[in-house]
Amino acid sequence: MAAQPQSNKAFTSQLTKVYGFYTGGFIAFVLILAVAEQMGLPRVWIGYLFLAMTVLLYAGIGIMSRTNDADEYYVAGRRVPAVFNGMATGADWMSAASFIGMAGTLYLTGYSGLAFIMGWTGGYCLVALFLAPYLRKFGQFTIPDFLGARYGGHAPRFVGIIIAILCSFTYVVAQIYGVGLITTRLSGVDFTLGIFVGLGGILVCSFLGGMRAVTWTQVAQYIILIIAYLTPLVWLSAKQTGIPIPQAVYGMQLQKVTELEIKLNADEKEIEVRGIFAKRAAEAKALLADIPKSLADGKANLDKNLAAAKEAKDDAAIAKAEAAIAKFPKDETEAKAAWNKQAGLAARAAPIAAHGEAFAAKDEAARTIAKKNFLALILCLMVGTAALPHILMRYYTTPSVKDARASVTWSLFFIFLLYFSAPALAVLVKFVVYNDIVGTTFAALPEWVKSWQAVDPSLLSLSDINGDGIVQRAEIAIGGDIVVLATPEIAGLPYVVSGLVAAGGLAAALSTADGLLLTIANALSHDLYYKMIDPNAPVARRVMLSKTLLLVVAVLAALVAAQKPADILFLVSAAFSLAAAGFFPALVCGIFWKRATGIAATLGMAAGVGITFYYMMTTQPWLREVFFGTPRSVPAELWWDINPISAGLFGIPLGFIVIFVVSLVTPAPSKEIQHMIEDVRYPNLKRA
C-alpha cells in the first residue's frame, strides 16, 4: 500500500507478499483460538475476540489507506492489479444473502434455487462483454459520469443519480440488517447495538480512505469469507463421504437424498403427520370464513367447558379449560392473525418436492409457470448484476483496459469458488437431516439440534405432532439460514469454527455495505454537487463532502435497518430489477449505438424504472399494502404469471424500445460525442 509510484509488477508482488502474510496470520489466529478453546476459553470470549479482531483489522487497513486525493479516494489511484480487483469485487459482490442465505434457499427450494446461482454468476458475462473494458477506457469516477459525458446535459446524469441511489440504498439497508444479525449472534449484544458496532467498522474504513481503503479491506474480507465458507463444508464432506472435495462428489449424495425423498413420501407415519397438518389448516380455513361468528361460537364453547368442569369440581379440568380460554384469541384482529397462521400449516401438509427435479409442481400448467418464472428471475439477476453501480465502479480502478478484462475473469473465478460450493452444502446438510435426524427418537436428538432449537425456534423447531416419540420429516420446521450457521456443529467441529463462519458472514455483509455506501456518497458529492451544482469546487471540499455524506447515509440506512423492515429478501431482489431496467439499456446503447441520443436515454431509463416500480407496487403484497392499502389476501393481477420479484423483465425491453424509437426521431449526437464513443471502443486509438 505504498504511495510512491512503482511499476505494476513490483506492486503486485509486494501485495502478494502482504496478503500472503495476512492469510497466514489469520489462520494462525484461528488455530491459537482453537487451542485456547481446548484449554477452556469460554465460547462468549471466542465470539468477542473474532468480532473485535476482524473489525479492528478492517479499521486498521482503513487508517493505513487514508487519503484526500481525488483519484485515490474515488478509484484507488487506478492501480489495483487484476487479481486483487477480482478478489475485491468478489467481496463487494457477495453479500450476507450469498454467504448465509443462499445455501439455505437451495436447501428449501432445490432446483428452483439454482436461479440465484446462475443469475448471480452469468451476469458477469454481460459485464465482461458489454461494459467493463469500455468503462475502464472511458476512465472517469462514477456511472452517472459516463451517462453525463456520453449523452450530454444534466438530465441523463440526474436520472442516473436517482437510480443509483434508489437501488444502492435498498440494497445497503439489507446489508446493515445482516450486519446487525451476525454481530448479535457472534457476541450476544443487542440488535441495535450490533448494527452500530458493525457500522463503526464500515465507517472507519470507507470514511478515511474511500475507494482505496475499501479496496484493500475487501481483499482482506474476501480471504476471510472464503476460508470461513469452505472449511466446514470440506470437513462435512470428508466425514460424510470420505472425500474432502464436496463439489465433485455431492452428486452421489443427491441420489441418496432422492431415494430418501421417495421413501419418506410413502412412509405411513409421515402421511399421518401431514394429514394432521392438513386437518388443522382446514379447520382454520373454516374458522376464517366468518370470523365474528367463529369467535363467538368458540368463546361460548370454551365457557361451557369451564362451567362443566366447575360443576364436576375437577381441578385439573378447570385449569385446562382456563388455559384454553387464555390462549383463545381476544378480538377479531388477533383471531385473524392466529387462524391465518394456522391455515399456513397447509404448506407443511405437502409431500417433499424432489430436490433434483426441475420445476417440480402438481401439473403441467403449474410447471410451465414455474419454468417461466425461473428463467425470468435468472434474466433479471443477470442483467441487474451488469447494472449495479457499486460493481461497475470497481472496473474503473484497474491500471488498463487489458487489466479490466482480466479482472472480470478473476472476479467471476473468486465468486465461482463460493457459488459452486453452496449447492453441495445444501445437499450434504439435507442428507444429514433426512438420514440421521428423521427416524431417531426425540430423546436421542443430537446436541446441535437441541441447542439451535433453544437459540432460535424460527431457524429450527421439532415437535412431536403425532405423539409417537419418533422424528418424522414433516415434524421438522427449518429456516434456511441454519444450513450455513449450523454446519460446523453438524460436522462435529469445535466452536471456534462457528465463530469463523460468523466472522465470514460479517465480512461478506460489511464489504458489500462499504461498496454501496461509497456509491451513494459519490453519486451525491461527485455527480450532484461537483458536476451539477458547483463545478469549481476544490478537490479537498469534494472529498470532504463525500465523507460527510457517507456518514449521513450510513446513519440513515442504519436507522431504517433498525426498524427491521419486512421482506428483506424482496428488497435485495428489487434492487436488481430496478438497476437492470434503469441502467443496462442506456449503458449498452451508449457504447454500441452511436445514434442513441440523450433525450432517448433519459426517457428510456425513466420508462424502464417506472414500469418496473409500477409492477412491483401493484403486485407485491407488502408494497401493495403500503401504497394502496390493499389487503394481502386479495390475489394480485400478474402479467403472464410473472412474479413481482422479476419485474425487471418488463422494464429491460421497454428501456431498449424507448431508447431506440426516441433516438430515431431526435437529432443525432454531436461529432464530439461520436468521437468519444469511438475512443471508448479502442483501448488505444491513434487517429490518422
Place this chain on the structure above:
Amino acid sequence: MQLTEKQQEYWHRNLKITAVLLGIWFFVTFVIGWFARELSFNFLGWPFSFYMGAQGSLIVYVWIIWYYARYMNKLDQEYGVDEGEE
C-alpha cells in the same frame, strides 16, 4: 479524423466474437433451462439439468470471460490498438 478501414475491421471482429460468446451464454442459460425437465438424464451422478445449473453453466461462464479477454488482447496487438507496456 475518420477511422481507418483497419480500425473499423477491429471493431467488427470485436462485435462478431461478442455475438458468438453471447450466443453460447444464451444457449447454456436459457435453452438448457427451458428444456431442463427433458434433460434430466444421469450425468456423473447428477441429473444433467441440475448439474448444469449448479456447476456446468458456471464453468462455461468463467470460460467465456477468460476466452474473451485472451482473444481481445491478441486482437489489440494485431490491430495496433493495444496500450503497450506501462
